[in-house]
Amino acid sequence: xxxxxxxxxxxxxxxxxxxxxxxxxxxxxxxxxxxxxxxxxxxxxxxxxxxxxxxxxxxxxxxxxxxxxxxxxxxxxxxxxxxxxxxxxxxxxxxxxxxxxxxxxxxxxxxxxxxxxxxxxxxxxxxxxxxxxxxxxxxxxxxxxxxxxxxxxxxxxxxxxxxxxxxxxxxxxxxxxxxxxxxxxxxxxxxxxxxxx
Numbered sequence: 692x693x694x695x696x697x698x699x700x701x702x703x704x705x706x707x708x709x710x711x712x713x714x715x716x717x718x719x720x721x722x723x724x725x726x727x728x729x730x731x732x733x734x735x736x737x738x739x740x741x742x743x744x745x746x747x748x749x750x751x752x753x754x755x756x757x758x759x760x761x762x763x764x765x766x767x768x769x770x771x772x773x774x775x776x777x778x779x780x781x782x783x784x785x786x787x788x789x790x791x792x793x794x795x796x797x798x799x800x801x802x803x804x805x806x807x808x809x810x811x812x813x814x815x816x817x818x819x820x821x822x823x824x825x826x827x828x829x830x831x832x833x834x835x836x837x838x839x840x841x842x843x844x845x846x847x848x849x850x851x852x853x854x855x856x857x858x859x860x861x862x863x864x865x866x867x868x869x870x871x872x873x874x875x876x877x878x879x880x881x882x883x884x885x886x887x888x
Contacts, residue, residue: 693885694724694760700881702866706733710746710869713879715814717799717861720881721765726758728876735877737763739864740795742814746867755875760882763864766791770800773810777841779818782834782860789831789837792817796862798836802847803857810847812838814863 697719704713718739726731732754738744753759768790770886772783782800784790792798796817802810815838821829847855868877 694722694882695885696885697881702879703877704868704870704877706870706877707873707874708732708870708872710867712744712867715797715799715863715865716881717801717813717863718763718765718881719861720883722760722882722884723761723763723866724758724760724880724882725753725877727753727755728878729755731755731870731873731875732734732757733868733870733875733877735761736867737864738867739762739764739797741860741865742797742816744865744867746869748869748871750867752871753877754849754879755871760884764862766796766862767859768792770855770860773800773840773847774844775840776846777839778837779835780812780815780838780840782836784832784834784860790820790834790860792820792834792860792862794818794820797864799861799863800838801857801859801861802855803859804855808846809843809845809856810840810858812840812866 774781815836819835
């Protein structure tokens with residue numbers, strides 16, 4: 692199967708017999724390509740619902756010097772509003788669109804405009820999805836996450852309006868790995884499949 696690399700998504704980590712985790716990463720493709728180094732293989736675990744995932748010998752095994760492609764759940768949605776808070780940041784998606792995230796998922800936000808980088812955050816846990824209905828209801832267009840955005844003093848708007856082109860909330864993950872024995876390495880990169888080669 693041929694792959695198209697998602698540019699900028701590559702990570703490399705040292706792996707020992709003690710499980711270690713990567714930093715969080717935005718899921719830009721539903722597939723991730725993992726290559727174990729030498730001399731040992733690696734057990735891996737990908738989590739979209741944990742801040743500190745752990746890999747054990749019961750997790751997926753990649754033999755030394757081989758590659759495997761695993762799948763992840765990729766979700767995203769445009770954002771039209773952000774209400775900042777130290778502990779409970781509120782994200783609003785466009786009317787008529789339901790957020791594809793559930794309580795317990797981890798998300799990362801990209802404001803999509805260079806003049807608003809302070810709004811970007813990584814790997815915040817979804818703590819609530821507002822499913823109220825009726826005339827004043829949110830019909831699952833609003834969620835709350837535990838991102839700390841309380842120090843942001845600017846309003847979330849492009850040129851004073853409410854439409855911020857490119858503002859997107861993404862699913863995010865962390866990957867944990869441990870070696871089968873000797874220290875080794877693991878290369879991680881997101882890919883898109885392009886059919887049989």
